[in-house]
Amino acid sequence: xxxxxKISINGLVWNNPTFKLMLxxxxxxxxxxxxxxxxxxxxxxxxxxxxxxxxxxxxxKAIPSSVRIxxxxxxxxxxxxxxxxxxxxxxxxxxxxxxxxxPLIVVNCIILGRAEAFASKNPVLDSAVDGLAxxxxxxxxxxxxxxxxxxxxxxxLFGIQIMNFSIGxxxxxxxxxxxxxxxxxxxxxxxxxIQLSRKEKQGRELxxxxxxxxxxx
Amino acid sequence: xxxxxxxxAVLVSAVFVxxxxxxxxxxxxxxxxxxxxTSSAFGMGMAVTVVMVLATLVTYPLxxxxxxxxxxAYLEIIFFIFVIAALVQMLEKILxxxxxxxxxxxxxxxxxITTNCAILGVAELVIDEAQMLKALxxxxxxxxxxxLYAVFxxxxxxxxxxxxxxxxxxxxxxxxxxxxxxxxxxxxxACFMAMAFYVFTLI
Amino acid sequence: xxxKQFFKSAAFKALAVLLSITVVCGGVLAVANxxxxxxxxxxxxxxxxxxxxxxxxxxxxxxxEPYASGDGVVNKVALTEKGDYLVQAxxxxxYKGSVTVWVLFGFENGKFKGIKKVQYxxxxxxxxxxxxxxxxxxxxxxxxxxxxxxxxxxxxxxxGICNVVTGTTKSSTAIANAVNSALGYVRAVIxxxxxxxxxxxxxxxxxxxxxVNVKISGNTVTYTLTVKALxxxxxxxxxxxxxxxxxxxxxxxxxxxxxxxLGAFGKVDFSTYMVGKTYAxxxxxxxxDGTEQIKTSYVESGSFNTLTTGASYSCIMTLIAGAxxxxxxxxxxxEGSAPAHPVYYAENVKSxxxxxxGNTVTYTLTVKALxxxxxxxxxxxxxxxxxxxxxxxxxxxxxxxLDAFGKVDFSTYMVGKTYAxxxxxxxxDGTEKIKTSYVESGSFNTLTTGASYSCIMTLIAGAxxxxxxxxxx
Numbered sequence: 026x027x028x029x030x031k032i033s034i035n036g037l038v039w040n041n042p043t044f045k046l047m048l049x050x051x052x053x054x055x056x057x058x059x060x061x062x063x064x065x066x067x068x069x070x071x072x073x074x075x076x077x078x079x080x081x082x083x084x085x086k087a088i089p090s091s092v093r094i095x096x097x098x099x100x101x102x103x104x105x106x107x108x109x110x111x112x113x114x115x116x117x118x119x120x121x122x123x124x125x126x127x128p129l130i131v132v133n134c135i136i137l138g139r140a141e142a143f144a145s146k147n148p149v150l151d152s153a154v155d156g157l158a159x160x161x162x163x164x165x166x167x168x169x170x171x172x173x174x175x176x177x178x179x180x181x182l183f184g185i186q187i188m189n190f191s192i193g194x195x196x197x198x199x200x201x202x203x204x205x206x207x208x209x210x211x212x213x214x215x216x217x218x219i220q221l222s223r224k225e226k227q228g229r230e231l232x233x234x235x236x237x238x239x240x241x242x
Numbered sequence: 243x244x245x246x247x248x249x250x251a252v253l254v255s256a257v258f259v260x261x262x263x264x265x266x267x268x269x270x271x272x273x274x275x276x277x278x279x280t281s282s283a284f285g286m287g288m289a290v291t292v293v294m295v296l297a298t299l300v301t302y303p304l305x306x307x308x309x310x311x312x313x314x315a316y317l318e319i320i321f322f323i324f325v326i327a328a329l330v331q332m333l334e335k336i337l338x339x340x341x342x343x344x345x346x347x348x349x350x351x352x353x354x355i356t357t358n359c360a361i362l363g364v365a366e367l368v369i370d371e372a373q374m375l376k377a378l379x380x381x382x383x384x385x386x387x388x389x390l391y392a393v394f395x396x397x398x399x400x401x402x403x404x405x406x407x408x409x410x411x412x413x414x415x416x417x418x419x420x421x422x423x424x425x426x427x428x429x430x431x432a433c434f435m436a437m438a439f440y441v442f443t444l445i
Numbered sequence: 446x447x448x449k450q451f452f453k454s455a456a457f458k459a460l461a462v463l464l465s466i467t468v469v470c471g472g473v474l475a476v477a478n479x480x481x482x483x484x485x486x487x488x489x490x491x492x493x494x495x496x497x498x499x500x501x502x503x504x505x506x507x508x509x510e511p512y513a514s515g516d517g518v519v520n521k522v523a524l525t526e527k528g529d530y531l532v533q534a535x536x537x538x539x540y541k542g543s544v545t546v547w548v549l550f551g552f553e554n555g556k557f558k559g560i561k562k563v564q565y566x567x568x569x570x571x572x573x574x575x576x577x578x579x580x581x582x583x584x585x586x587x588x589x590x591x592x593x594x595x596x597x598x599x600x601x602x603x604x605g606i607c608n609v610v611t612g613t614t615k616s617s618t619a620i621a622n623a624v625n626s627a628l629g630y631v632r633a634v635i636x637x638x639x640x641x642x643x644x645x646x647x648x649x650x651x652x653x654x655x656x657v658n659v660k661i662s663g664n665t666v667t668y669t670l671t672v673k674a675l676x677x678x679x680x681x682x683x684x685x686x687x688x689x690x691x692x693x694x695x696x697x698x699x700x701x702x703x704x705x706x707l708g709a710f711g712k713v714d715f716s717t718y719m720v721g722k723t724y725a726x727x728x729x730x731x732x733x734d735g736t737e738q739i740k741t742s743y744v745e746s747g748s749f750n751t752l753t754t755g756a757s758y759s760c761i762m763t764l765i766a767g768a769x770x771x772x773x774x775x776x777x778x779x780e781g782s783a784p785a786h787p788v789y790y791a792e793n794v795k796s797x798x799x800x801x802x803g804n805t806v807t808y809t810l811t812v813k814a815l816x817x818x819x820x821x822x823x824x825x826x827x828x829x830x831x832x833x834x835x836x837x838x839x840x841x842x843x844x845x846x847l848d849a850f851g852k853v854d855f856s857t858y859m860v861g862k863t864y865a866x867x868x869x870x871x872x873x874d875g876t877e878k879i880k881t882s883y884v885e886s887g888s889f890n891t892l893t894t895g896a897s898y899s900c901i902m903t904l905i906a907g908a909x910x911x912x913x914x915x916x917x918x
Contacts, residue, residue: 047425050270051359088466089459095327096466102320103470110316110481117491125268125366128319132357134271198265199436206429210421316478317471 029154036158039220043166044212048134052126053167054201060183063171064164065119066126069112071160073104074136078144078156080104085145097140098131105131135163166208173204248380252387255378256394258442262360263402264435265443269360272351273403274428278414283407284400285344286351289337291396293329293355294364298392300325301365302385322365323356330356364395405435493523493531496547496564500525514633515597517619517626520545528552532630533566536623542569544619548585548627550635557636559589563624573613577620584608585624595632597625649724649772653765659777664688666777668770669698675765676758678702683763685719685770692767695719702759710759724771731764789868789912793905795820799917804828806917808910809838815905816898818842823903825859825910832907835859842899850899864911871904 042048049070056066080100081088088096109127112120120127130136139159144152175181178195180188194200262268272286301322309315334352337345345352355361368374368388375383378391409431418427493502505523512519517536524530529552535545549562563585568574585598588606598621599605600614605625609617648654658669665688672681679701686693695716702710797810805828812821819841826833835856842850 047274048271050274051267051363054270055267084466088462089455091455092459092463095324096463098323098327099320099463099467099470102323103474106316106319106474107477107481109319110477114481114483125266125363125370128322128366129268129359129362131319131323132359132362134357137357197436197440198267199433199440201267202429202433202436206426206433209429210426213426214421314475316474320467320470320474 028151032151032154033158036155036160037162037165039216040159041162041166041212042135042138042159043163044209045216046135046138047209048138049163050205051129052133053170054198054205055126056123057167057170057174057201057204058178058196059175059181060168060171062122063167063169065116066123067160067164067167069108069119069123069127070130070133070135070163071157073101073108073130074139074160074163075153075156076104077101077136077140078152079149081140081144082147082149082152093145094137094141097137097145101136101140102131135159170204170208173208174200248387249390251378251380252390253394254442256391257398257401258439260377261398261402261439262363262395263399264432264439266363268363269358269399272354272358273406273432274425275351278407278410280404280407280411282347282351283403285348287396287400287403289333289348289352290355290358290360290399291393293326293333293361294392294396294399295389296329296333297322297326297361297365298368298388299385300329302368302388305369306385318366318369322362326361326365327356360395360399364392368392402435406432409435496531496549496562497525500527500529502526502531505531512630512634514626514629516622517543519626519630522630528555529561530631530635532627534623534627534630536619536621536626538615538622539568539619540571540573540615542571542619544568544571544574544616544623546620546623546627548624550627550631557593557631559592560586560624560628562586563620565620568616568619571616571619573616576610576613577616578610581608581610581617592628597621597628648769648776649728650765650769653762654769657769661778664778665693666770666774670766670769671699672762672766672769674701675762678706678759678762681759681762681766683766683770685766687770687774690723690771690774692719692722692771695767697763700759701762706759713760715763719767722767722771724768724774727764727768727771731761731768788916789864790905790909793902794909797909801917804918805833806910806914810906810909811839812902812906812909814841815902818846818899818902821899821902821906823906823910825906827910827914830863830911830914832859832862832911835907837903840899841902846899853900855903859907862907862911864908864914867904867908867911871901871908 036042040046043050043053052066052070056062077097077100081097084096084100105128108130109120112123112127139156143155147155172182174195175183176187177192178197178200180186180191195204256262260266263270263273269290272290304321304325305315305318309318309321330353333355334345337348337352368383368391371383374380374387374391378387380387406428410428413427413431422430490502490505493505502523503526505521507522507524508519514534516538517534519532519534521533522530523532530550532548532550533545534548535543537543545566545568547562547564547566548560549564551558551561563582565574565577565582585608588596588598588608591606597605598608600607600609600617600621605621608621653675654670654672656669656671660667665686667684667686669682669684672683674680680699681697681701682699684694684696684698686695695718697715700707700710793813793815795811795813797808800807805826807824807826809824810822812823814820820839821837821841822839824834824836824838826835835858837855840847840850
């Protein structure tokens with residue numbers, strides 16, 4: 026599989042920041058009351074993640090290891106501040122919805138985590154793809170949870186009222202934990218079973234090849 | 243309002259109604275990461291409280307008396323994170339010197355307090371005057387109220403994390419299906435805790 | 446280590462890198478801050494967006510200090526882009542004190558249209574606010590006929606327009622008081638009726654007359670109106686001009702007399718008879734409507750002795766027309782006549798003069814340059830809403846496009862065109878930006894390049910002339 030596809034799938038699925046690595050949980054629990062909020066937060070983080078990965082990858086040879094964390098933090102903080110200004114000017118509704126979690130993106134473990142684990146050791150294009158994929162994985166996870174919570178908690182989808190039946194529990198903070206827990210459980214089950222079946226398939230292939238070799242020999 | 247009423251109002255708001263972990267979702271990472279043992283959970287909670295208070299002590303006046311008057315309020319995020327990082331470094335050194343046992347117990351989690359949403363969260367929340375006035379039901383905001391809020395936010399955090407660690411210690415002894423064990427069951431437990439705390443919002 | 450060693454050491458290098466990154470970031474942020482600056486004013490005005498749909502506040506400092514009115518006080522008054530007024534008022538009489546609401550008053554072309562929306566702002570601890578649903582608040586906007594007639598709201602139907610939810614009488618009272626305070630402000634200050642406004646008086650002879658069209662010019666009010674059929678005849682149409690309370694000119698534009706009575710009716714030359722008559726004289730002949738029933742005997746006792754039978758109703762209807770015109774003269778002068786619509790394409794036309802002759806309005810106008818060409822001058826005559834004659838008196842096309850522009854004979858093309866047809870080609874100004882593509886899709890396919898602007902400007906002239914015809918005729 027081509028390198029970029031591999032990085033992408035990793036970021037999106039196998040190493041999904043929300044359901045597998047469990048990073049950035051604060052934002053996940055707080056901003057999934059509606060699907061729109063989920064998408065908004067997810068895309069904001071994706072943009073920042075992409076830019077920070079690119080910048081840090083560009084500068085990776087210039088930043089000495091001893092000050093790398095503070096340097097990364099300054100860069101990320103600058104990006105977050107710029108995004109904050111842009112949102113306040115052009116998308117004030119999203120700005121209000123995100124509230125205190127917008128500046129908190131600075132300490133969002135995902136961004137610092139990817140910077141430290143990937144961007145500081147890899148070339149720019151790879152880092153960009155990784156940032157984009159991880160960010161989109163985050164967005165997908167948030168949107169999924171947002172859809173579930175909004176549909177069950179308010180009966181609407183993306184703001185459009187679909188049903189009159191709703192269970193307020195899902196919109197509450199307790200519901201956030203609950204949905205998150207269930208999602209992690211389902212995700213882990215599905216991804217593990219897929220990986221397990223893959224391994225089995227690989228194992229079978231290997232044995233088949235060995236047998237063929239034996240027969241031929 | 244007199245001091246005692248203020249105290250109660252902030253306490254109820256920060257510890258229960260707007261509990262940092264269970265209601266405002268700030269500080270979830272350590273909540274799930276450090277809460278396996280009650281003793282380390284308590285230590286973490288205390289460390290977080292101390293850093294919260296110190297951070298607010300520095301960032302609030304910094305914002306009100308330096309950044310805003312100089313019209314560089316947009317640099318707040320950078321300044322705040324610097325202050326917090328420096329404070330945590332200092333705390334690390336102090337703990338190493340004076341309470342080495344705690345230092346070694348906490349291990350890697352100490353520097354991680356820097357990236358703890360709760361610290362930066364409390365610093366950012368107290369400077370938003372409108373929100374504060376609404377949340378606490380008071381007339382005006384000053385450093386004293388901010389510090390009070392920080393103290394109780396930290397205590398609320400500690401309360402939540404200690405309860406969670408107690409629950410987890412018990413749960414570790416149960417035999418749960420592999421699917422549910424670990425993260426999912428912790429989340430469900432947190433869910434129930436949140437429901438319990440929800441009662442307070444009805445006051 | 447020595448100073449020199451320090452400067453070469455790794456520690457220094459690390460610090461230098463960190464510092465330079467910080468400085469660069471600081472600089473970028475300073476630039477970004479200027480780029481994305483949102484002024485405090487704008488932030489303040491944005492907060493109103495939750496109260497308005499598709500509209501925004503342009504000025505929220507109309508009230509400098511609280512205005513007491515009725516059982517409440519008005520705190521804030523803001524003007525929106527569409528010309529509506531957003532008023533925040535607090536009403537007393539609630540269970541625990543007061544309730545504050547926002548009231549959006551609708552204004553169209555400066556005329557008060559009533560309440561558009563009422564929204565809850567805050568209260569002093571009323572406990573049953575949750576019982577007041579959106580339907581309750583919506584109801585405030587459903588009684589505009591009564592509001593315009595001077596009505597107020599109350600929880601008691603005998604005291605005003607009733608709007609109450611059972612069990613929340615006190616909160617409903619406070620809200621009604623708040624809305625009334627806001628209404629009081631609008632009536633007293635915005636509509637300028639002073640502190641004791643009188644409800645709008647019905648017009649004299651209003652029940653006898655319909656389809657009234659009024660044009661005011663200085664002291665002269667010109668009416669075109671229809672008097673409803675009374676007895677045998679059909680409706681009559683009239684055109685009457687009143688100056689300083691006396692009839693100036695009187696014309697029967699449609700005679701509704703039945704054929705058999707035409708002769709009798711024709712015996713009086715009303716157009717001469719009416720000139721110089723006042724309301725007092727005319728109402729004495731037929732009786733004031735509403736207070737005295739119109740008496741046919743009056744007709745027979747006046748200068749109409751010759752008409753003892755028949756044509757009485759026709760005469761009365763004619764006299765009613767004159768009485769209406771003179772009797773309501775003062776009221777119309779005070780009220781002014783609101784134009785049916787703003788001047789179309791006003792921004793595209795530099796100067797325009799009109800000459801009115803009967804049903805024909807002749808315009809001499811200049812269309813402002815659009816794109817390459819210069820200003821164009823036109824002379825256009827419009828009769829009954831359609832273009833009669835069209836002349837380009839100054840052609841602003843640039844030399845290179847003169848040929849292309851000349852391919853269409855506008856003076857022939859324009860004759861007979863209406864506002865609807867012309868505005869469809871270029872888009873209505875204000876609601877749609879004038880689209881050059883429209884030009885290409887019409888009969889101007891020959892002009893695919895160049896001369897488009899000249900064409901558009903010519904079409905604008907025609908649209909202006911036809912569209913504003915009804916304002917001048």
